[in-house]
Amino acid sequence: MTNINDIARLAGVSVSTVSRVLNNYKYVARDKREFVLKVIEEMNYTPNKNAIDLIRGETRTIGVILPYNNNPAFDQILNGVLNKALENDYAITVLPSNYSKAKEVEYLQKLKSKLYDGIIITSRANDWETIIPYSDYGTIVSCEYTQHNEIGCSYMDRYSSYLEAFQLLKSKGHFAVAFTTARLESNSTKQMIDAYNEIFGELHPEYHISGCHCLEDGFKAAEQFLHLIERPTAIYANGDEVAGGIFLYAKSKQLKIPADLAIIGQENQPIGIGMGISTVDHQLTKIGEQACSLVIKKSKEKVKIPYRIVERESI
Numbered sequence: 001m002t003n004i005n006d007i008a009r010l011a012g013v014s015v016s017t018v019s020r021v022l023n024n025y026k027y028v029a030r031d032k033r034e035f036v037l038k039v040i041e042e043m044n045y046t047p048n049k050n051a052i053d054l055i056r057g058e059t060r061t062i063g064v065i066l067p068y069n070n071n072p073a074f075d076q077i078l079n080g081v082l083n084k085a086l087e088n089d090y091a092i093t094v095l096p097s098n099y100s101k102a103k104e105v106e107y108l109q110k111l112k113s114k115l116y117d118g119i120i121i122t123s124r125a126n127d128w129e130t131i132i133p134y135s136d137y138g139t140i141v142s143c144e145y146t147q148h149n150e151i152g153c154s155y156m157d158r159y160s161s162y163l164e165a166f167q168l169l170k171s172k173g174h175f176a177v178a179f180t181t182a183r184l185e186s187n188s189t190k191q192m193i194d195a196y197n198e199i200f201g202e203l204h205p206e207y208h209i210s211g212c213h214c215l216e217d218g219f220k221a222a223e224q225f226l227h228l229i230e231r232p233t234a235i236y237a238n239g240d241e242v243a244g245g246i247f248l249y250a251k252s253k254q255l256k257i258p259a260d261l262a263i264i265g266q267e268n269q270p271i272g273i274g275m276g277i278s279t280v281d282h283q284l285t286k287i288g289e290q291a292c293s294l295v296i297k298k299s300k301e302k303v304k305i306p307y308r309i310v311e312r313e314s315i
Contacts, residue, residue: 002043011039061091062295063116065107067099067123071213072241072269073284077122077143080288088296090117099125099183108134118295120288123186141294143287144187145302152300154290156282158188161307162195165264165280169234170199172315174262178207178225178232180218180242192238212238215271218245226253226261233261234315240265240272240279247275247314262315276313283307 004022008015013032020028021036028036039045064081066074078094085092093116095107104126111119111134118139124131128148134140135150145155169177177200181189189210196203206228209221218237222245225232237243243265250261257263265272268281286305294301 002045007036007039007043007045010043011036058117059115060089061093061116062292063093063095063107063110063119065095065097065104065119065121065124067097067125068213069094069096073239073267074122076267076269076284077288077291080285080290081120081292082288083285084289084292084296088292090292090296095119097125099123101125101130105130108140111140112137114138118298120291120295122288139295139298139300141291143291145304149300152294152302154287154294154303154305156287156305156307158282158307159191159195161280161282161309162192163198164309165236166195166199168309168311169236169262169264169315172234172262174232174234175200176207176230176232177234177236178209179236179238180212180221180246181208181210181238182213184210207232212242215241215245215248218242218247219249220245222246222249226250226255234258235261235263237263237265240267240269240277243277243279243314244271244275247277258313258315264315268310272312278312278315279310281308281310 004015004018008018013036017028017032018036021033062085064078066078068074082092097103104124107119108131110116116138118141120141122143128146131140132148132150140151142151142153143155144153146153166177179192179196181192183189193203209224212218212221218241225235235246237246243263246263247257250257255261264278264280266280267284268279272279283305290303290305
């Protein structure tokens with residue numbers, strides 16, 4: 001089997017010259033480049049990608065730790081990552097974790113093994129003390145804010161967005177406000193509860209339902225909320241698909257939106273646009289794009305992406 005040493009010998013050049021040709025470096029004389037390429041074609045030589053990566057010192061591949069592969073919010077972040085990777089000729093490997101601590105560490109070990117130039121963590125199960133040591137082996141970028149200097153981040157001020165959304169509902173006369181979240185133990189759920197308490201006072205447990213991810217979950221949550229003795233007059237859903245399920249259940253009970261029930265969702269997704277549901281848009285695609293840029297630049301910057309609230313007919 002032909003190797004790089006054979007190509008160098010047949011072309012009458014050094015191995016480093018063949019390496020520069022393979023990596024498309026500019027500083028190779030035109031005649032030498034053409035002759036090396038001719039020998040490569042004649043010998044039907046296919047370079048070993050791993051060897052080239054070692055010579056080049058990079059793989060041009062980024063790993064993206066993604067808890068779920070069928071979640072609209074994470075799909076938006078991934079879409080942003082893919083957009084930026086394509087622009088810069090990088091490959092993306094999706095690393096589904098299902099919030100498994102062991103699986104996350106397994107992926108970080110691959111960074112240590114130089115399989116990726118960097119890793120983007122869209123959401124994590126492990127604490128930072130577990131993750132940070134792996135930043136010695138490649139760039140790690142988070143899609144949530146972290147004060148740790150070793151980790152770059154592309155993030156939005158989620159807590160402020162929750163405050164503003166709850167304040168908006170309160171300004172429209174709503175005091176019996178319920179909300180849904182995805183994971184009970186997540187940092188975003190804690191922030192939402194804290195924001196709720198700041199705007200409305202102590203949370204009544206029956207006004208919060210966790211484990212909501214899709215339209216069906218929203219439908220079931222609305223059924224539960226709207227059968228309370230003191231039913232809410234407004235619901236803040238943790239995604240526009242969940243909000244869509246709430247909307248459909250309310251309509252099935254002949255409730256008027258927003259006169260009988262105000263609804264606000266998250267992430268400005270197509271279902272919310274189509275149904276006219278107000279939304280808190282955290283601009284997740286931009287967060288993904290910026291996270292990818294940070295890895296490409298090997299940067300540890302903290303980049304804040306602004307959120308926006310889009311008011312439609314549902315509040």
